Amino acid sequence: MATIHDVAARAGVSPATVSRFLRGQRVRSAEAIQAAVDEMDYWPSATAQSLQSGRTHTIGVVVPDITNPYFAAVVKGMESVTRHTDYRIQLANTDESSEREDAVLAEMIRRVDGIILAPATEQDQTPLYVRDAGVPLVFVDRDLLGGEHFDAVLVNNAKGGQQAGEHLLGLGHTRIAAISGSQDTTPGRCRREGFVKALTAAGVEIPPEHDLVGDFREESGYQLALSLLSLPEPPTAIFSANNLMTLGALKALRDLRTDIPGEMSLIGFDDLDTGPLLRPPLTVIDRPMVEQGALAMRLLLRRFEDQYANDAARRIILDTKLIERASTAPPRKPRTAAGAGRTGRGRQR
Amino acid sequence: MATIHDVAARAGVSPATVSRFLRGQRVRSAEAIQAAVDEMDYWPSATAQSLQSGRTHTIGVVVPDITNPYFAAVVKGMESVTRHTDYRIQLANTDESSEREDAVLAEMIRRVDGIILAPATEQDQTPLYVRDAGVPLVFVDRDLLGGEHFDAVLVNNAKGGQQAGEHLLGLGHTRIAAISGSQDTTPGRCRREGFVKALTAAGVEIPPEHDLVGDFREESGYQLALSLLSLPEPPTAIFSANNLMTLGALKALRDLRTDIPGEMSLIGFDDLDTGPLLRPPLTVIDRPMVEQGALAMRLLLRRFEDQYANDAARRIILDTKLIERASTAPPRKPRTAAGAGRTGRGRQR
DNA sequence: CCATTCTCTGAGAACGGTTTCAGTTGAGTA
DNA sequence: TACTCAACTGAAACCGTTCTCAGAGAATGG
Numbered sequence: 001m002a003t004i005h006d007v008a009a010r011a012g013v014s015p016a017t018v019s020r021f022l023r024g025q026r027v028r029s030a031e032a033i034q035a036a037v038d039e040m041d042y043w044p045s046a047t048a049q050s051l052q053s054g055r056t057h058t059i060g061v062v063v064p065d066i067t068n069p070y071f072a073a074v075v076k077g078m079e080s081v082t083r084h085t086d087y088r089i090q091l092a093n094t095d096e097s098s099e100r101e102d103a104v105l106a107e108m109i110r111r112v113d114g115i116i117l118a119p120a121t122e123q124d125q126t127p128l129y130v131r132d133a134g135v136p137l138v139f140v141d142r143d144l145l146g147g148e149h150f151d152a153v154l155v156n157n158a159k160g161g162q163q164a165g166e167h168l169l170g171l172g173h174t175r176i177a178a179i180s181g182s183q184d185t186t187p188g189r190c191r192r193e194g195f196v197k198a199l200t201a202a203g204v205e206i207p208p209e210h211d212l213v214g215d216f217r218e219e220s221g222y223q224l225a226l227s228l229l230s231l232p233e234p235p236t237a238i239f240s241a242n243n244l245m246t247l248g249a250l251k252a253l254r255d256l257r258t259d260i261p262g263e264m265s266l267i268g269f270d271d272l273d274t275g276p277l278l279r280p281p282l283t284v285i286d287r288p289m290v291e292q293g294a295l296a297m298r299l300l301l302r303r304f305e306d307q308y309a310n311d312a313a314r315r316i317i318l319d320t321k322l323i324e325r326a327s328t329a330p331p332r333k334p335r336t337a338a339g340a341g342r343t344g345r346g347r348q349r
Numbered sequence: 350m351a352t353i354h355d356v357a358a359r360a361g362v363s364p365a366t367v368s369r370f371l372r373g374q375r376v377r378s379a380e381a382i383q384a385a386v387d388e389m390d391y392w393p394s395a396t397a398q399s400l401q402s403g404r405t406h407t408i409g410v411v412v413p414d415i416t417n418p419y420f421a422a423v424v425k426g427m428e429s430v431t432r433h434t435d436y437r438i439q440l441a442n443t444d445e446s447s448e449r450e451d452a453v454l455a456e457m458i459r460r461v462d463g464i465i466l467a468p469a470t471e472q473d474q475t476p477l478y479v480r481d482a483g484v485p486l487v488f489v490d491r492d493l494l495g496g497e498h499f500d501a502v503l504v505n506n507a508k509g510g511q512q513a514g515e516h517l518l519g520l521g522h523t524r525i526a527a528i529s530g531s532q533d534t535t536p537g538r539c540r541r542e543g544f545v546k547a548l549t550a551a552g553v554e555i556p557p558e559h560d561l562v563g564d565f566r567e568e569s570g571y572q573l574a575l576s577l578l579s580l581p582e583p584p585t586a587i588f589s590a591n592n593l594m595t596l597g598a599l600k601a602l603r604d605l606r607t608d609i610p611g612e613m614s615l616i617g618f619d620d621l622d623t624g625p626l627l628r629p630p631l632t633v634i635d636r637p638m639v640e641q642g643a644l645a646m647r648l649l650l651r652r653f654e655d656q657y658a659n660d661a662a663r664r665i666i667l668d669t670k671l672i673e674r675a676s677t678a679p680p681r682k683p684r685t686a687a688g689a690g691r692t693g694r695g696r697q698r
Numbered sequence: 699c700c701a702t703t704c705t706c707t708g709a710g711a712a713c714g715g716t717t718t719c720a721g722t723t724g725a726g727t728a
Numbered sequence: 729t730a731c732t733c734a735a736c737t738g739a740a741a742c743c744g745t746t747c748t749c750a751g752a753g754a755a756t757g758g
Contacts, residue, residue: 001483003713003714003715004714004715004716005714005715013737013738014737014738014739015714015715015716015738016716016717016718016737016738016739016740017736017737017738019715019716019717020716020736020737023716025736026735026736027736027737028735028736028737043459044459044714044715045400045459045713045714045715046459046460047396047399047400047405047460047713047714047715048400048713048714048715048716048743049714049715049716050396050399050715050743051394051396051397051400051713051714051715051742051743051744051745052714052715052716052717052742052743053715053716053743054743056396058439061440065425066415066421066424066425066428067418067421067422067425069416069418069421072415072416072418072421073416075415075440076414076415076416076442079415079440079441079442083442083449088439088441088456088457088460089439089440089441090407090437090438090439090440091410091424091428091438091439091440092428092437092438093425093428093432100432107437108437110392110393110394110395111395111396111437134350218622247622247623247626250626251625251626254625254626272623273567273596274596274621274623274626274627276600276603277596277599277600277603277623277627277628278623278626278627278628279626279627279628279629280628352743352744352745353744353745353746354744362707362708363707363708363709364708364744364745364746365707365708365709365710365746365747366706366707366708368745368746368747369706369707369746372746374706375705375706376706376707377705377706377707393744393745394743394744394745396743396744396745397713397743397744397745397746398744398745398746399713399745400713400714400715400743400744400745401712401713401744401745401746401747402713402745402746403713
């Protein structure tokens with residue numbers, strides 16, 4: 001690997017002059033230097049430049065699970081922004097584990113200029129430590145309790161949950177269940193709160209056995225849906241708080257041959273590529289995904305510009321949107337008298 | 350940010366001694382140094398260490414599209430390996446563009462210790478340049494013409510295509526179409542070749558208008574499926590060469606209300622999370638995904654161990670597996686006499 | 699008690715760039 | 729011819745580590 005000294009020697013100038021030439025300054029021996037650079041196929045060492053400048057031009061991106069299509073889309077959005085800059089992305093998964101997140105962050109702050117994080121829980125303290133280390137931090141998808149002073153790109157989860165609730169109520173459901181996400185994450189908590197709020201406002205109560213909490217993974221959606229279906233009096237509609245759990249719930253309903261939406265309506269949070277192709281096509285609360293990633297990256301890159309470096313935290317809250325497809329419908333038997341007879345698990349076809 | 354000099358001064362020793370202590374050597378003033386490190390919350394600069402050692406402990410991962418569930422899974426597999434090491438992943442998308450890939454690689458070789466690449470085309474020359482630069486390179490999913498001297502983790506694409514063809518033939522199809530991927534990629538070319546070979550071996554010809562080539566993206570699957578359906582004599586079965594194009598084809602069939610598998614059988618390459626949930630559940634050629642990523646990463650990390658650094662290239666070729674679900678079935682009317690009547694586009698229900 | 703080994707230490711030179719600072723050069727002017 | 733000033737240059741310091749090497753001090757052996 002040729003160094004700047006080698007090039008300088010070959011061109012008959014000092015390393016300083018080569019450095020100046022490469023950064024665009026006018027230099028007397030430009031041709032000679034260019035020739036030497038070409039002949040030796042010289043590229044400056046990024047590491048040496050980083051050491052000198054104190055900047056790595058690398059952004060750390062920490063997400064719970066890259067195979068979750070939502071996060072894949074978010075990362076793609078980030079990439080679409082960095083592509084036009086000289087920043088690159090260092091990626092890490094936390095598998096929804098705070099410990100893993102702590103380890104990743106502690107490591108990362110030594111090698112990146114900024115971090116975009118979807119924290120594993122709202123209570124994490126490590127992110128505060130990241131800021132102390134002088135590394136700008138942007139939250140995406142999930143917030144932190146006391147995170148108001150950090151940039152963030154979120155969605156109005158409470159309203160999204162509310163939309164889901166109101167949609168089911170509007171169809172006439174009254175026995176409604178929720179499969180929520182981890183209650184120590186912002187989306188998990190807020191989606192549930194918004195959902196419950198909608199029901200309460202309509203005078204519909206959600207009994208504890210219908211108010212379940214999962215962990216955002218497919219398996220928990222599957223298990224919790226199974227448990228709902230085995231209740232003596234199962235709900236007529238389920239709200240599932242993220243894409244993977246919705247998939248799990250769908251599998252459970254399929255396994256038990258529950259008719260959707262005849263016997264059970266299902267509404268999810270976050271659309272899927274295959275959402276329209278599923279049997280039945282899924283009704284979901286949708287939100288911008290790629291855009292969220294792109295916005296978060298732009299927010300972060302702004303922090304590197306002197307004029308914005310000390311601005312107040314910018315909190316971008318995007319709106320959710322109901323996409324009505326065919327997995328929700330009015331309940332088959334509108335609740336008439338108090339049911340003494342227990343509703344058997346129906347078999348279709 | 351405290352430096353090793355600050356710590357040394359505080360502990361009353363030289364920087365060299367602090368460095369030695371930190372790397373586990375025995376040192377007389379261990380307690381004093383430890384105390385200084387703790388009090389100042391000192392962490393060595395990764396950049397300075399890199400400059401000194403010549404290693405960045407970073408692996409570049411270059412894939413066409415991280416939102417493709419296959420590549421997301423592959424990356425996750427890689428991450429599951431690096432997690433237990435002190436290597437991290439730098440991620441880049443190429444959007445299937447050779448130019449973008451060239452730019453990314455040229456940049457990357459200056460900042461990573463090794464690269465795992467799914468090349469945009471088989472003809473790319475830049476990867477050879479990567480090796481010249483002394484950066485170990487491993488191919489995953491896709492190979493390079495003349496890439497035999499590089500480590501690689503691939504699947505037996507030809508055999509996979511053949512399996513797909515034989516499956517359709519076995520069901521009795523004779524009017525069979527293929528929606529292949531880019532023919533300048535290994536998987537695109539080999540899957541098609543294997544598929545055609547199976548048909549040819551059975552004496553079934555695939556006319557040019559049934560032998561279509563897409564670009565691995567959903568939209569091309571959609572468009573090509575549409576064009577197949579608009580033929581005067583459409584096929585009774587389609588083989589689609591990757592997950593996204595299969596999704597596109599499925600959407601086209603859905604849009605035209607084509608009955609699957611009644612009117613049209615569909616077999617895809619690569620399974621999807623939602624594969625079993627789709628209407629109908631998809632028959633696919635499956636392959637290990639997470640494992641492929643993990644294997645590729647292990648292959649690469651081996652190159653950093655002196656004892657393996659100069660070993661011959663290791664080429665791991667994994668097997669594909671047919672997963673029979675409900676999107677393939679015998680053709681409704683087994684081909685009897687030469688059809689003069691043109692088969693209208695059927696409407697169901 | 700001296701010679702020999704062993705263990706630990708710090709100064710200083712890398713690593714490969716950029717930046718500062720004090721020149722040097724040469725053109726333009728009096 | 730001497731003087732001024734702008735444009736360019738190179739030596740050396742610096743970024744924060746690790747490594748080399750010579751030397752100091754302690755332990756061991758005779």
